[in-house]
Amino acid sequence: MYKLYNVKTWGSLAPHCVLEELGVPYQNIWMTPEQVRDPKFKEISPLGLVPVLGLPDGRPIVESAAIIAFLTDAHADKKLAPAPGEADHAEYLSFLVFMSVNLYQMFSVLYAPGMLADTDAEKATVTRRATENANAIFDLIEARLAKEGPYILGERFSAADIYLFMLSLWARPSETEHLARCPHIARVCAAVRARPKLKAALEAHGVMEPGGYGA
Secondary structure (H helix, E strand, O other), rough: EEEEEOOOOOOOOOHHHHHHHHHEEEEEOOOOOOHHOOHHHHHOOOOOOOOOOEEOOOOEEEHHHHHHHHHHHHOOOOOOOOOOOOOHHHHHHHHHHHHHHEEEEEEHHOOHHHHOOOOOHHHHHHHHHHHHHHHHHHHHHHHHHHHHHOEOOEEEEEOOOOHHHHHHHHHHOOOHHHHHOOOHHHHHHHHOOHHHHHHHHHHHHOOOOOOOOOO
């Protein structure tokens, strides 16, 4: 059985939803931010971050996009992603990594500007520029959805849409303003919220309705 180390509204949200959508057995381990920061947690997560997925053989794997890609490949019969080896699968992996490297990491900086800055003025600049960069990347995704949607893989819903949903929760200045500015992304997020298997998980994270994470 899998073990998911989970903090509400953090990067473990998308893997949590994917596990629910796949319907595979797993143990959900809720953690507090303080527990994540405990040095002992670094024994399974080298950077002291969630998500961590414990595999049935006891090995931990980290990084949300990698966890999602692994799960959808391991349970390909659930059809939450294209089958490995297909061209669509290559596109699916490309978008997961694109969003992880460019958007997820931008939010990591945005919400913790002290990673790259010392003074309050420097932190304010980092926050502003990270917000601008994140919104520019969202604009690229919005344009793709407008042209080739309704989902990231066209007509096919996939775990990549769940990942986009999670990132949209963190948007600045707020999720609601982000969804108003990006109507095609908003439709993806609404589709995620409408999936019956995800209702309990989204309610547990407090994001069943837009604005649950922020204003």
